[in-house]
Amino acid sequence: MAGTSTFMEVVKAAAKQGSAACDSVAIRADQKSYSYQQLVSSAVNISRFLSSEDLNSSAGNGHLNGACVGIIAKPSAEFVAGILGTWLSGGVAVPLALSYPEAELLHVLKDSDVSIILSTEDYHELMQNVAAKSSAKCSLIPSVPVGRTEAEKAPLENFHSSHERGEEDPALIVYTSGTTGKPKGAVHTHKSISAQVRTLTDAWEYTSSDHIHVHGLFNALLAPLYAGSTVEFMTKFSVRGIWQRWCESYHEGIKADDAITVFTGVPTMYTRLIQGYEAMGTDLQAASASAARNLRLMMCGSSALPYPVMQRWEAITGHRLLERYGMTEFVMAISNPLKGERRGGTVGKPFPGVEVKILEDESGNDAPGVGELCIRSPSLFKEYWKLPEVTRESFIEGGFFKTGDAVRVDEDGYYLIMGRTSADIMKVGGYKLSALEIEAILLEANKDYGEVVCAIIVPEEEAKRKCAEELKPAITLDELCTWAKDKLAPYKLPTRLFLWDSLPRNAMGKDEVVIKAKILGSKLKQNFDIPSEQEASNP
Template sequence: MQLSRMRFSYFWYSSSHHLSPLKRWQVSSLLVACGTSLCSSISSSPVTGASRTSQAQFSSLTHIRRIFCRSNSLVSEEFESKMEVVKAVLRVESAALDKVALTAGGRDYTYAEVLRAAFRISSLVEKKDAINGVVANGEEKQVDAETGRKPDGPRIGIMAKPCAEFVASMWAAWLNGAVAVPLALSYPEVELIHVLTDADISVVVATEEYKEILEKVVEKSPGVKLYILPPVSSENDSVVTQSLDKLLVEVQSRASNLSGEEAALIIYTSGTTGRPKGVVHTQGGLGAQVRMLSETWEYSADDRFLHCLPLHHVHGLINSLLAPLYTGATVDLLPKFSTSGVWQRWRDSYPLGGEPADSPITAFTGVPTVYVRLLQGYEAMDAETQKASAYAAKQLRLMMCGSSALPLPVMEQWEAVTGHRLLERYGMTEFGMGLTNPVRGERRPSFVGQPFPGVEITIDDSDSDVKGVGELCLKSPSMFREYWRQPKVTKESFTEDGFFRTGDTVTIEDGYVKILGRTSVDILKVGGFKLSALEIEAVLLEHPAIAECAVLGLPDKDYGELMCAVIVPPEAKAKEAAATSEPVLTLKELHQWAKEKLAPYKLPQKLYIWESIPRNALGKVNKKELKKTLLESAT
């Protein structure tokens, strides 16, 4: 299959083995038309706008997948490639290990404490015969004839709110050569049973608050054992009293039995098109991901992240936790998102008229719904608190947004309040992050930026009416290995030349990618027109009577699909409408307002006013379920 497409490829470049805070990038673009390629090297425009200059010239699209690591007497390049995901614990300097890694529940936890807790959990779980511990025992696995690689380790389910015990459990799994499987805290019993059975999980480790539900689930899941995690502490046991040097040598010993190709993590998709699928990430793939993120977004040991996202998604797990820990940063873990809690934490870091805290928050990442709620919280403050909050937010060095489209009005209002133009990026469970706006340089509203270093993208417009508009396809060193035990689905998800089909329709303008929506639900076919639901939603959200909005198509015999808009009005507008018994907005009023902003064929033909729009844990609207609800209500 030949695709009419544009490729972008970004390369790692380093003149030394050390991880430089200002990496030099080589940017190369390749335009492919009708199977003929034209390659040109660009040696001047830095990706982020920082003072970076390109070096070597490349004449072909070749990924340079060199492993970067800090100078360390215990760490070899080979070792790094085998257990990159535990990079944060591989620091021989005691000062670095004594640095605070996590804050949770009002307590600080150093890197050394979390490492020791990981060994403690590893040892206790092994004693219960829950996993085979082949890595810890130094046993050499044989290569499987069918797959050509060594078999994966046992799967360990992890169920805990964001806390030190969660991180220690993941490290414990990897130190044992096992596969970590984070479990969603919102999973009902039937979903938990499905994941435990599908992943063939050996043991579930969990904090005390999930004991009751998991005891019921484990009872219905033959072969699965439950282990309740002890608190991460500094108790005087054999692990705690071991020297850090000994523990680090033990880490190196265990890593020597890994190749980097083994599964390290299985994340289950949200299951919007059926039962959730297990997405398998390898040790090497995770290593590539944390390196790309920390370098491109300039994470450092001086950073302190405020974390309020679920840990069973790549956004909360990799972007906001593993990548910061990889660089030696500190992560403040909130058990769940709280509007007042986030604003207060920022004000504590940067008090108005006072000195910043000793270790202030420097970075924050959220989903659009988080920023909407923060703005609502800001509007409810008195003038003095607003002034202090806006001042504090302005002091952070980086604020990012992703996981779903960021409405332009939200971006503009956030920038007006805090001075931050949110950095939008694009990713999926299957490869982590693939595209990003720059830390330094132009951040384009409604665009998700350019490829990360090492990432290639193409656009498959073979089924499109408009050249240059089509499905985004992507290659990345962080690409998942497979859908767990679904080889056919895995194969169908890639093009013949190895690009992953994202299922998102995009266009590219001046090298920046714009997501038009999920091909399956956000590209509407109305009367011969292909329309972007996201584009229309962005316009409708400018209306003063619309706080939230979802545009989707319902089957129609005349037009193919009939465009519908489900809206949620602002609380004040809803109360006003209820008091007068008048609708907050009519379809006629919406058309009258929108006719200067949208072509006639882009105007919704049905309007639904709801109190809320159902969303998943990351704030995404499940449009397939929304469409199902609307169709059922119409029958």
């Protein structure tokens, strides 16, 4: 590859015999640990297999030359080795979501022109059936061995990585959630990946001493591996398991060799961890809180963090959660600081090297500094796969990507996400309102983090629905409005209230906005317009 300090160069260097990181743990999953050398040795074997398959015969010499490789596996060393092996052989990795139904898997396979699917044993039968309906082959990802073998002891420099591609070539296609229709493939290059991992490593000071408890691909996987950290996968979310793992890390104040130092999650995870903590006995609470305070960093993202949850978590653990902002197309662009003020209700300030523009409403109805957020960054994706027109429409002059998120910047330069311009911003009585801003205020009424109430703002005329969640369920509309009238302008007060036991969420813990709109449609009948699936979505 051209350039210096690319992601693959750093990981391969860490795996070489004699390097400081060679035998250090790269991945921990299912109570097993895998070194950097074991991980990259497995990637080399996968690369040799892919090259021998001659998936792109026009390239010759077994070089994949940009052929797409689908990868499906639970969070594991095999998943990481599959991605690295694809890159070593000159291919483009296409991660396949475990939550995809068969129809969506087929769409992604056909849309991305996947030549071969790499699958672990537990998904192999499913993927063979899916592959039979497409032009893709299907093969098992070989298990990453736990013990040392002769092959792994061999110097990795014997493998000539001439198959790797240039910095500007595609490396990864990540499909969006598909809430605006069928999923779109966001194409990241080797350059954009390397830029992102360097940015996050610097911003959050990842080092080889870190042990990260994770969800996420870039911020909690590739960036730590770039820094030589250990990544520990949660195979499934477990409140008891997480608290127990932290207690084991810092038993009676003594730090274990494999102690967790960084944790990253979504708001729903922290809500459930609070519930789990409050159900503990006094002694276990004390031990759990003490252990959690020893972690170096705790982060939260993917959706807005309710302020009461942030406050309660800080009271329990001493950690002010670090909120940040990103999306598939550029991964991370804005973050509260590692050191310095982490301002609740905001996502912080742009990373170094990230440029921001705010497109204000042409009608002039928006307050100054409020509008659609546009981003230009070295980590920005290249294009939407095979969608040139959609790609063009997603950018403005100067190469700034239109995020579709409305933002406001406070007096100190901290960014507040006001919501999706297509779903969370609405007109009521001639005023433009942010549903997320109103939601944040209404959530302060909540003292029971596990229950849900939806407050519905009913706009006039062309008005659109919005709901705020996780409020105290016994409250009435009058009580809610009485409580909120000193905090919200009259035109921001809710006019309808609907109660549900729960709301649908996706795999990341986000609300399924489209489903909520459909539920509301059956309740509200013709009283006001429900937005279309595209309008109501949050990609």
